[in-house]
Every structure is written in structure tokens, then in C-alpha cells.
Amino acid sequence: MIVAIEGIDGAGKNTLTRALVTALETAGRRVGTLAFPRYAVAPLGPAVRAMLTGDQALAPVAASVRASALLFALDRANARPELAAAAASDDVVLVDRYVASNAAYGAARLPAAERPAFRDWVAALELGDLALPRPGLQVLLRVPVEVARARARSRAAADADRAIDRYEADDALQTRVAHEYEELARAAWAAPWRTVDPAETADAVGKIISDLL
Numbered sequence: 001m002i003v004a005i006e007g008i009d010g011a012g013k014n015t016l017t018r019a020l021v022t023a024l025e026t027a028g029r030r031v032g033t034l035a036f037p038r039y040a041v042a043p044l045g046p047a048v049r050a051m052l053t054g055d056q057a058l059a060p061v062a063a064s065v066r067a068s069a070l071l072f073a074l075d076r077a078n079a080r081p082e083l084a085a086a087a088a089s090d091d092v093v094l095v096d097r098y099v100a101s102n103a104a105y106g107a108a109r110l111p112a113a114e115r116p117a118f119r120d121w122v123a124a125l126e127l128g129d130l131a132l133p134r135p136g137l138q139v140l141l142r143v144p145v146e147v148a149r150a151r152a153r154s155r156a157a158a159d160a161d162r163a164i165d166r167y168e169a170d171d172a173l174q175t176r177v178a179h180e181y182e183e184l185a186r187a188a189w190a191a192p193w194r195t196v197d198p199a200e201t202a203d204a205v206g207k208i209i210s211d212l213l
């Protein structure tokens, strides 16, 4: 079963994912992990990174919300065999960012009136045309935007490979993305959602996931 971990940049998705692996394994479950974008997997991953870090060759793609979303979606489509196996498995496969990231970030870049149609377009593209499996559960890590921003900045300072990208640098965008995630969770977009507050521990979240399976 695919369990997608979602949230704004610096929310702690990667940290929660690692803690969940430990918590679920301790509870006797087998756990796999995947993360998107897959920056290291050619040809789409390096193109995504170039787009996010301001490479001029990708500027026309970066300027278009739908072209950017298509790049992220095709990066996921490249992983369809792994994703199909994960969806069919009894084991939990934690996916750090999945289709909802595209819905939340793309919609947040559009005027409010265009957001519902964009969410539908992402669902039709990824879950329909590209035949990516629906997640069994989507976990929204709900962290205040200021906390996430401070974490993303200290992570960037500590690790040259994690320099702030163009989405992370845009505080207003992050605020709109947080709002979009709330909308997606409220609407049960694509699959069920479970929101997690900062005080919840990995053990507690792991128990929720185990109980749902």
C-alpha cells in the first residue's frame, strides 16, 4: 500500500518518513520508501532539478504551471513499475511527495478561480492518462509556515546539496501551498487523508497507519 507523505517545504516529511520506517518495523511490518522528485534518475529528474534551480534552458517550462507539473508527473511515470508493485503490496511503502504535491504547488501558483480545474487536470493526467496508482492514504504534515521556512533555511545552510530552490525561496507561495493542502485534505482529493500535527510522534502516526491497513 502506498502511503504518501505530504506537506510544504521543510515541514519534516523526510524526517517523519525515516522515523515511520523505524516505528513500523518495530511494530513488525515491512516498509519500503520512495521519494519524488527523483533528481538522480534521468532524463526527468535532472530536468526537474534544473527547473527548480533556475537553469535558463528550462525557464519556459518553469514559467508555465502546467508544463512544470507535466515534468514532475513524467518523473513519477518513470517509476510506474515500482509504484504499481507498491500499491499491490501488503507492505507499507512510504512515498515522500506524490501526486498531491503537483496539485498543491501548481494550484498555489494559479489565480484562485483556476485552482479547481487545475486539481482535476492533475488527477486526470496522473491517475488517468499516466495510470499512476492511487495512494491508499495521504498524510498531511501540518506545520506552521514560519517553522517550515526556518527549518528549510537551516537545512540549506548545513548541506550544500540542499540549497534553497525557487519554490522554497518564495514565502508567499509556501503559505498558499499550505492552504491548498488543507483544501485537498478536506475534499479527500484522490484518496483519504490524515492530517498530522507537529506534536504527534512517529509511533503514534505509525499506529494510525497500521490500524488503517
Ligand SMILES: Nc1ncnc2c1ncn2[C@@H]1O[C@H](COP(=O)(O)OP(=O)(O)O)[C@@H](O)[C@H]1O
Pocket: 007, 008, 009, 010, 011, 012, 013, 014, 015, 016, 151, 152, 154, 155
Ligand atoms: N519535528 C522536528 N523538529 C525539529 N526539527 C525538525 C523536525 N522535523 C524535521 N526537522 C528538521 O527540519 C529540517 C527539514 O526537515 P525535512 O524532513 O528535510 O523536511 P521536508 O522533507 O519536509 O522538506 C531538517 O533539517 C530536519 O532535521
Ligand SMILES: Cc1cn([C@H]2C[C@H](O)[C@@H](COP(=O)(O)OP(=O)(O)O)O2)c(=O)[nH]c1=O
Pocket: 009, 036, 037, 052, 069, 072, 073, 097, 098, 099, 101, 102, 103, 105, 106, 162, 167, 168
Ligand atoms: C514531487 C513534486 C514536487 N513539487 C515541488 C515541491 C518542492 O517545492 C519541489 C522539490 O521537492 P522537494 O521534496 O522539496 O525536494 P528536496 O527537498 O529533495 O529538494 O518540487 C511539485 O511541485 N510537484 C511534484 O509533483
